[in-house]
Amino acid sequence: MKYLTKILIISFLPITGITAGNSDVKRLPQLDENTQKSLTRDAIITIEPTGQINFDTQGGFRSTTLTRIGENGKIETYCTSSPEDARKFLAGIAISTLKQQGEE
Amino acid sequence: MKKLVIILLFPIYCQAATFQFNFGAGFNDATVVTPEGGNSGTTLGAQRQILFQAVANVWGARIQSNVTIVVDASFTALTCNPNSAVLGSAGPTSFHSGFPSQPIANTFYPRSLIDAIRGVNNNPGVSDITAQFNSAIDTGCFNGGTYYYGINGDAPPGRVQLFSTVLHEIGHGLGFISLASLNDGSFPNGGIPAIYDRFVFDTEDNLPWTAMTNPQRFASMINDPNLIWNGNNVTNNASSFITQGFNSGKVRLFAPASLQPGSSVSHFSSAAFPDLLMEPSLGNIAFNQVDLSPFLFQDLGYLISSDVIFANGFE
Numbered sequence: 001m002k003y004l005t006k007i008l009i010i011s012f013l014p015i016t017g018i019t020a021g022n023s024d025v026k027r028l029p030q031l032d033e034n035t036q037k038s039l040t041r042d043a044i045i046t047i048e049p050t051g052q053i054n055f056d057t058q059g060g061f062r063s064t065t066l067t068r069i070g071e072n073g074k075i076e077t078y079c080t081s082s083p084e085d086a087r088k089f090l091a092g093i094a095i096s097t098l099k100q101q102g103e104e
Numbered sequence: 105m106k107k108l109v110i111i112l113l114f115p116i117y118c119q120a121a122t123f124q125f126n127f128g129a130g131f132n133d134a135t136v137v138t139p140e141g142g143n144s145g146t147t148l149g150a151q152r153q154i155l156f157q158a159v160a161n162v163w164g165a166r167i168q169s170n171v172t173i174v175v176d177a178s179f180t181a182l183t184c185n186p187n188s189a190v191l192g193s194a195g196p197t198s199f200h201s202g203f204p205s206q207p208i209a210n211t212f213y214p215r216s217l218i219d220a221i222r223g224v225n226n227n228p229g230v231s232d233i234t235a236q237f238n239s240a241i242d243t244g245c246f247n248g249g250t251y252y253y254g255i256n257g258d259a260p261p262g263r264v265q266l267f268s269t270v271l272h273e274i275g276h277g278l279g280f281i282s283l284a285s286l287n288d289g290s291f292p293n294g295g296i297p298a299i300y301d302r303f304v305f306d307t308e309d310n311l312p313w314t315a316m317t318n319p320q321r322f323a324s325m326i327n328d329p330n331l332i333w334n335g336n337n338v339t340n341n342a343s344s345f346i347t348q349g350f351n352s353g354k355v356r357l358f359a360p361a362s363l364q365p366g367s368s369v370s371h372f373s374s375a376a377f378p379d380l381l382m383e384p385s386l387g388n389i390a391f392n393q394v395d396l397s398p399f400l401f402q403d404l405g406y407l408i409s410s411d412v413i414f415a416n417g418f419e
Contacts, residue, residue: 062273
C-alpha cells in the first residue's frame with residue numbers, strides 16, 4: 001500500500017503541471033479585469049454574404065503601456081500585447097532588452 | 105465643336121485625417137486643476153480632452169483620410185500600485201477582409217485604414233479605435249505622482265508623461281499591430297494575416313512571415329535581431345530618422361528572446377537610435393513626434409502628408 005501511494009503522488013504532479021515555472025507565474029500580480037480584457041486575443045469572426053470577413057476584436061487585441069519605478073529610481077514604461085509579460089513587468093522582473101530612453 | 109475634357113484624377117483619400125472622440129468616463133471630471141505645459145484646461149476632464157485632441161492633431165497632420173477616425177476613449181480605474189501601474193491601451197475595434205477596393209486580397213485591414221482607402225465610412229456609427237487609460241494614476245497611487253497633462257515638454261519629476269503614451273497607443277489603433285497568435289504563430293481565420301504582418305520579414309530564415317509555417321513564425325517572433333520591416337517607404341526614409349537599428353538595410357522590429365513570443369513584435373526595435381515613438385519603451389520623456397511611423401502607415405496603405413513643423417515647436 002505504501003508503494004502504491006508513492007506512485008500516485010509522482011503521477012499527480014505532471015497532471016496538475018506543478019513546476020517551478022508555473023508557480024512563478026502564479027506569484028505574479030494579477031491584472032485588473034479591464035486590462036486583462038484589453039490584452040485578450042479572442043475575436044469574433046463573421047462572414048457576410050458578400051464574402052467579406054469581419055474580425056471583431058471584442059475590445060481586445062490592444063497594446064497596453066505599463067509603468068514602474070526602475071532600479072535606478074527612474075520611471076520606466078513598456079508596451080506589450082502579452083498578459084504574462086505585463087504581469088512580469090508590473091512585478092519588477094527585469095526585461096534586460098529594454099534600454100533606458102536615450103541610450104545607444 | 106470639339107470639346108476638350110480634362111479629367112483631374114485625385115486619390116480618393118487626400119485630406120488631413122480628422123479624429124472624433126467619443127469621450128466616455130473620466131473626460132467630464134470636474135476636479136479643478138492648474139493649466140500646464142500648453143494645456144489650458146482648468147478641470148481634469150478638460151485637460152484630458154485637450155491632450156487627446158492634441159494627439160489627434162499630431163497624427164492628423166500626417167495621416168490622410170476623407171473619413172473621420174472615431175475613437176472611443178475613457179478613463180477607468182486600472183491596476184495601480186506604488187511601484188508599478190497600467191497606463192493605458194488602444195487598438196482597432198475591428199479588422200476586415202474582402203471589402204470593395206481591397207488592395208491586397210486575403211488580408212485583414214483595420215477599420216480606419218479601410219475607410220481611408222475607400223474614401224467612405226465602411227461601417228457608419230461604429231468606432232474605429234478603442235482607447236482606455238488609467239484614471240487611478242491621478243489619485244497618486246503610483247509613486248505618489250499623477251499624469252502630466254502638458255502637451256509639450258517633459259513631465260516634472262515624479263509625474264507621468266501621458267502625451268507620449270497616448271500618441272504611441274493611438275498609433276497601434278491606426279494599425280501598427282500584428283494579428284499573429286501569441287500561442288502558436290498562426291494567423292486568424294485559417295491563415296489571414298493583418299496588413300501589418302505582410303511586411304514582417306525574418307532575415308535569418310530569409311522568408312516573409314506570410315511564407316512561413318506557424319511554427320516558423322512562432323520562432324521568428326523572438327528571433328531578434330533578425331525580424332525586420334520589409335516595406336519600401338520605411339526602408340527608404342529610415343536613415344532620415346535613425347542611425348542604428350538596422351539589419352540588412354531594413355529597420356528592425358522588436359523581437360527579443362527573453363519575452364513571450366509576439367509580446368512586442370508590433371513595435372520598432374529598441375535598438376533604434378535616436379529613439380522612435382513606436383518602440384516598446386518610451387521612458388518618461390516627452391515624445392511629440394511620429395517620426396518614422398507615417399512611412400510604416402504608408403506601407404500599410406494610408407496616404408500621408410509631408411512632415412510639418414508645428415508653430416509651437418512640435419516636429
